[in-house]
Amino acid sequence: MINSSTQNIPIKELIRMEESCDPKYRSCESLYNSMETLFWSSFGIIILEQLDIVESHGPTKWTGRTILGCYCCCSVIVLLNMLIAMMSNSYQDIFNQADVEWKFARSKLWIEYFDDTATLPPPFNMIPSPKSLFYCVQWCLESIYQSNRTIGFNFRSTRVS
Structure with a gap:
């Protein structure tokens, strides 16, 4: 589907469009730029106008934005699960050490009066x-x-x- 949207444009025309492309629209030009765009989109720093295509390719534009939206949702879910797991682990460590901490505080209080x-x-x-x-x-x-x-x-x- 994505490949069929670029088949009608000759190669020379694609090269000319790539050379004349404004630098702000090169967010998905290479693998590095795509990864950088996805990285910054995880922090919510993305400008959707950078994803616009100069030519009118409705399905390609829609597919790209849908995939980006799915990536952002999945990354937020994964990061929240990691945060919950880390907090649960910290709570479990504190809970396991609660008896030792209580004994230490009690001994410190006793020593204060001795x-x-x-x-x-x-x-x-x-x-x-x-x-x-x-x-x-x-x-x-x-x-x-x-x-x-x-x-x-x-x-x-x-x-x-």
Whole structure:
């Protein structure tokens, strides 16, 4: 059908038409140009006027546009299926690691309360605990020791009973 539409035109006439063809209408001139046109049509960047034929070949024009439309629809379906498969795979990986992530977060929370800074959880950490009183006394003794050390008094050598 497509071949029969070009049989009536002599070869010399086809060569003359090809040489005089505007560069913007060469989107399907070679295999490379056709592949480039199909690639950019996947992103929606195609100008349908580039597919126009100079001579009036109704069936050829209709067939070309139909094939291009089918290609675009198939490529969108394939790309959406790939996206769904990748998202499903990512979700499955996250779901498989959920228990490990939960244990890690729980351990991190526990370790947060085991350090030397806070003994009680936030509402109760305003009340001084025995641990904080011990650290306060220790800090006072160390500051006295540092001040006496500059004077020459050795605080560690004296014993407190």
